[in-house]
Amino acid sequence: MKLGSGLQRAQAFLIVATALYRASHLMVGLVAVVQHHRHRPVSWAVLAAAVACSVLVYGTARARGWFNGRTVWADVLVTGCALPFAAYLWGGAHEAPAIAWVMVLGGSSSAPAAVVLDRAQAVLAVALVAVTHALGYSLVGAAMAVTAGHLNSVVSSAVLGWVFWWYLRRQGTLLDTANEKAKEAEAQRARYAERIVHHRALHDTVLATLTAIAGGGVDANSEQVRSRCAREAAYLRRLIQQSADADAYPEAGAALEEAVRAAECLGLSVSAQYGEVPSVPPEVAAEVAAAVTEALNNVLRHAGTGRAYLTATGRDGRLVVTVVDRGKGFDPELVAGGLGLRSSVHERMRGIGGAAEVESVPGEGARVELSWPA
Incomplete structure (x- = not known):
């Protein structure tokens, strides 16, 4: 993706930042599966589905220059809402430590949702993830502190993502405005220099000829x-x-x-x-x-x-x-x-x-x- 305007640079940075955020959660999931669930095919399938959603969301964003709302919604519904229940129902994750990695991974879907979707849709997406995860932790009998801490992480990820995007977008717009003003100032200087060139040419040619004729010398x-x-x-x-x-x-x-x-x-x-x-x-x-x-x-x-x-x-x-x-x-x-x-x-x-x-x-x-x- 070519970097052009300040806004495009802000978009590119946010794509990379949220992609790294997701990559860190995928690494947590990989370590958890290798250490504790290596003999459970469903756990590998859950991790593979999360990787596929991540490739879809960030691959599309990289190709287009910005996120696509449909792929972000797909990520919310699959990674954020469906995979925790899949791990519980078919992956044997019936305890809080066993399902925690899926919850952490699903929680990262709230960040791109807050960035890309409009306000109403973003609130709905984050609420769906939060409700799903609250229900999932209740099914495995997790302590209230664990559930509250995780929900705080889901909401905080969304809020921080939105704040970063608001700031970067504002700075990008200011940079574009400054660049446009600089280009206009340069164009004005060039036009002024061109006028000076024409003025000198007129002085040395047309004016000199008219002056000579008017003076009667030719x-x-x-x-x-x-x-x-x-x-x-x-x-x-x-x-x-x-x-x-x-x-x-x-x-x-x-x-x-x-x-x-x-x-x-x-x-x-x-x-x-x-x-x-x-x-x-x-x-x-x-x-x-x-x-x-x-x-x-x-x-x-x-x-x-x-x-x-x-x-x-x-x-x-x-x-x-x-x-x-x-x-x-x-x-x-x-x-x-x-x-x-x-x-x-x-x-x-x-x-x-x-x-x-x-x-x-x-x-x-x-x-x-x-x-x-x-």
């Missing part, structure tokens, strides 16, 4: 200024488009945008679309952005076109980035050994546990898809 109609304005307008459009989604994923969004802007500075026009980009570790975002940079550089150097199209989104929990151009294309078999594709794209993605897929046909452009994880 010819607003020149090809160089118009080209720069077009690139920065595209940047503003992407910034507005991704603000609702990518702002929550600053590592991937900022890294990809930096790759796009670097390509635009070299003269490539990039139409970028950002969907619901999943959150990825910073090192993964950096490597994916580097692979994107190489893919865009290949468009610049080899595609014979001045435009590329980039999309970034989440698909089945994975980050998927696609770079497409409508240039002259190529035969992937002939260029598969090229340094750019092999080292800067394929090997880079494999190094972070991702994958790269390149599709192209001469005369029909190219498509590079990067995915993480693979």
Whole structure:
């Protein structure tokens, strides 16, 4: 069972604690049978039934992550109520010392019942065990002190189990709340850092261009200024488009945008679309952005076109980035050994546990898809 939230950890701890409690009672039963009832098959059968119930209750709890109410009720009715009468009727346990081990073993069923069942059912289950054991001790003529002491043990086990579960559940919930607050605080810090990055970029690009034009120091109609304005307008459009989604994923969004802007500075026009980009570790975002940079550089150097199209989104929990151009294309078999594709794209993605897929046909452009994880 994987340990996740604080509540899940509390549940796992209580399963182990009550299982050890039951194991100690099973050991008492084993010692008693070996020493005093080894020649009585019914005693062995009673012990085997208790072991089977224990495996059912705790095996199911271990597999599911928490107890199952039906198996707990089965344990109460069999281990807590039926086995003492079986030992008395068919196992020859007609004296208090002879039946005590069965009573002790059955009493341990009250702990998981108090933990798992709702209040009314828990009270009923503990009452059934207590009444059964009181009747069993009366049948063998046990002293009142013995009966009272055992009933106190049954009730105390239930109360202690409930108190432990209440405390652990409360602490687990508090831990989960604290973790959620810490995650939200970290997300806010990341969003603030992302805003600072965009503010600096706007200051160094759009604001600088507008200031230069307003000051009259440059010819607003020149090809160089118009080209720069077009690139920065595209940047503003992407910034507005991704603000609702990518702002929550600053590592991937900022890294990809930096790759796009670097390509635009070299003269490539990039139409970028950002969907619901999943959150990825910073090192993964950096490597994916580097692979994107190489893919865009290949468009610049080899595609014979001045435009590329980039999309970034989440698909089945994975980050998927696609770079497409409508240039002259190529035969992937002939260029598969090229340094750019092999080292800067394929090997880079494999190094972070991702994958790269390149599709192209001469005369029909190219498509590079990067995915993480693979």
